[in-house]
Amino acid sequence: MGENQPVDTEELIVLKEFEKIIGQSIPIANTIENKSVGVSIENRKIIALTIVGKDLVRLPDSIGNLTSLKELNLYRNKLNSLPSTIKNLNSLEMLNLNDNQINNIPQSLFKLTNLQSLSMWKNGIKTLPEEIGNLVNLSFLDLEVNKFESFPDSLGNLTNLKELWLQGNLLKNLPDSIGNLTVLEKLYLHVNRITSLPNSIGSLKNLKFFDLHGNKLENLPESFGKLENLIYLNLYHNKLQSLPESLKNLKMIQELVLDHNELFEIPPFLFKLKSLKDLSISSNNLKKLSSLIGNLTKLETFRIHNNGLTEIPKSIGNLKSLQLIQLQFNQIFSLPSSIGNLENLNEIDLLNNDLVNLPESIGELKSLEKIVLDQNKLENLPQSIGELTNLRELQLRNNKLKNLPKSLGSLKNLNILALTNNELKNLPSSIKNLKNLTYLNLAGNKFTYVPEIVCQIKSLQYLGLYDNQISKIPECFENLNALNNLDLSGNFLTHLPASIGNMQTLDTLHLNNNQFSDLPDYFKNMKSLEFLNLAWNQFTKIPDAILGLKNLNHLHINHNQLNELSAFISNLENLILLNLGHNNLSILPESILNLKNLSNLFLGGNPILESPNPNMKSLIEKLRSKNLI
Known part of the structure; x- marks a missing residue:
């Protein structure tokens, strides 16, 4: 700041001192909210x-x-103390000392009785003195991520507090005086060591947001039910085995998080909380879901995964507002037909259950965009699946599907179809109608050939055919002109069709675990290829067709029978990773040192590492000096 700036001389001197300390000028700004x-x-x-x-x-x-300073923001510096003169800032209303190194709050700070906002998170504060209660005008106090174990009784003097952030400390309990904070609206106590709450907690009549997750609570006081304005309550990851019946009085609550506790049931009185929009009770010990769940008609999100549920009650169909339901990692063997009533359901996750079939009513879920059915026991799909015209993602990995319904072709908006590890041998011809499909995974099935109908899905960007019994690739693959990732690993392939050279968009190709001994000359036309996996085949040398692929950055050709490496390997100038492990290489060309971008070279399991040849010893040492091996 120059001498002509419109500021009193005495205050200009202060700024000059600051500028000298930080080594730069301090500009004037009408607003400094987003300034450093x-x-x-x-x-x-x-x-x-x-x-x-x-x-x-x-x-x-x-x-x-x-003395006229109202706002002081010193966030993310290295202050470990404050000068005693700080007490003279009588007009100060906002003080931000976040992310500094102030282990002890100086007494001078407690003289700032006009302070309305104090932020000191991540400082390493170990104790809070009683004098903190002098800051009676505070409406916002943030002391999160420090190291104190208790809060003094004088907390109760801060009767103007509306927000109190104490998460990430070592708190074991709270003083009874917390009940004096009757205008408090937000209280964040998560990730502490709190084992119990004082009864006075029920006096916080204006509390709307209360986060207690990551503590050691075994119970809640009955007075908890007096928090009648509570909108959000997070009790995730505590040790609760039961809940007080007084919680039925939380008539305003919209989001209740009870995941990772030790609850054996959802208490019946919770189903009286008619304002609930989001209920999470995953990773507990629930064995049954009460039919009373149907009373929560405003529920939009319901998470009850990782419990021991075997069935879902018919009343689930009453939840007409439901948009997301997570039921994964249970033991559910069937779904009620009433599931079709969930007209607003956008996503359902049933991963890792015991479903043998789906009800026909599943087709009535007209808003459904994502359904996860991986790791079940499905042997077939209902024809009605084709009525899910808004479906974008269908996950069916690890089931027992032997065929797919023709109606699948009606899913015009489908982007992702995952069918890994089923018992499929063919596909319905209607699959060609999936004009928006970008991801198709058919790995781990029983295909002995690639259905040519796949070549008509021109929107495909990923095609997974690994771990089948395929011995031949159709010429029509060249029609897949949007494909960038093709996985053909784990089959019985010995050669590729000439048309594969026309796949100009392909950047990732997996051919590992097949029976290739060479690649055709037309392979050199795959100019976009960046990742190529040829591991576990029968190559005795790197195919010449590869050596012109200038964009290649990852080449895996480990576990083959390579006994030589072409000097032209240096043509692959963008190579970052080269895996030559477990071959028969006893010699390498000096040109390998010309791969300037190479950062990972794997040579383990080759005789060259033990070679007595002085030239090879020297080359290996050079590679080691570059930290390549």
């Missing part, structure tokens, strides 16, 4: 000062002369 360095001035007085992330290690004593 800045100052606001009003009537020749400094009213706001921001110095963020400048490794500031001290404040000048003269800061006490900024």
Whole structure:
């Protein structure tokens, strides 16, 4: 700041001291909210000062002369103390000391009785003195991610507090005086060591958001039910085995999180919370879901995964507002036909259950965009599956499907179809109608050939055919002009069709675990190829067709029978990773040192590493000096 700036001389001197400490000028700005360095001035007085992330290690004593200062932001510096003159900042309303190194809050700070907002998260504060209760005008206090174990009784003096952030400390309990904070609206106590709450917690009549996740609570006081304005309550990852019946009085609550506790049932009184929109009770010990679940007609999100449920009650169909339901990792063997009533359902996750079939009514879920059915026991799909015209993602991995219904071709908006590890041998011809399909995984099935109908799905970007029994690839693959990732590993392939050279968009190709001994010359036309896996085949040398692929950056040709490496390997100038492990290489060309981008070279399991040849010993040492092996 220059000498002609409109600020009192005495305050200008203070700014000059700050500028000297941080090694740069401090500009004037009308607003400094998003500035790392800045100052606001009003009537020749400094009213706001921001110095963020400048490794500031001290404040000048003269800061006490900024008596009109209302906002001071010193976030992310290296301060470990404050000058005693800080107490002179009588006008200060907002003080941000987040992410510094102030282990002890200085007494001078507690003289700032006009302070309305104090932020000191991530400082390493170990104790809070009683004097913190002097800051009676505070409406916002953030002391998260420090190291204190208790809060003094004087907390109860802060009767103007609306937000209190104490998460990420070592708190074991709270003082009874917390009940005095009757205007408090947000209380964040998560990730502490709290084992119990005082009864006075029920006096927080205006509390709307209460986060207690990641503590050691075994029960809640009956007074909890007096928090009648509570909208959000998070009790995730505690040790609760039961809940007080008084919770039925939380008539305003919209989101209740009870995941990772030790509950054996959802208490019946919880089904009286008619305002609930989001209920999470996953990873408990639930064996049954009460039919009373149908009373929560405003529910939009329901998470009850990782329990021991075997069935879902018919009343689930009453939840007409439901958009997401997560039922994965249970033991559900059937779904009620009423599931079709969930007209607003957008996503359902049934991963890892015991489903043998799906009800025909599944086709009535007209809003459904994603359904996860991996790891069940499905042997077939209902024809009605084709009525899910908004479906974008269908996951059916690890089932027992032997065929697919023709109606599958009606899923015009489908983007992802995952059919890995089933018992499929063919596909319905209607699959060609999936004009928006970008991902198709048919791996781990019983295909002995590639159905040519696949070549008509021109939108495909990923095609997985690995771990089948395929011995031949159709010429029509060249029609897949959007395909960029093709996985043919784990089959019985010995050669590729000439047309594969026309696949100009392909950048990733897996041919590992087949029976290739060479690649055809037309392979050199695959100019976009960046990743090529040829491991576990029968190559005795790197095919010449590969050596012109300038964009190749990953080449795996380990576990073959290579006994030589062409000097032209250096043509692959963009190569980052080259895996030559477990071959018969006893010699390498010097040109391998010309691969300037190479950062990973695998040679393990080759005789060259033990070669007595002095030239090879020297080459290996050079490669080691580059940290390549």
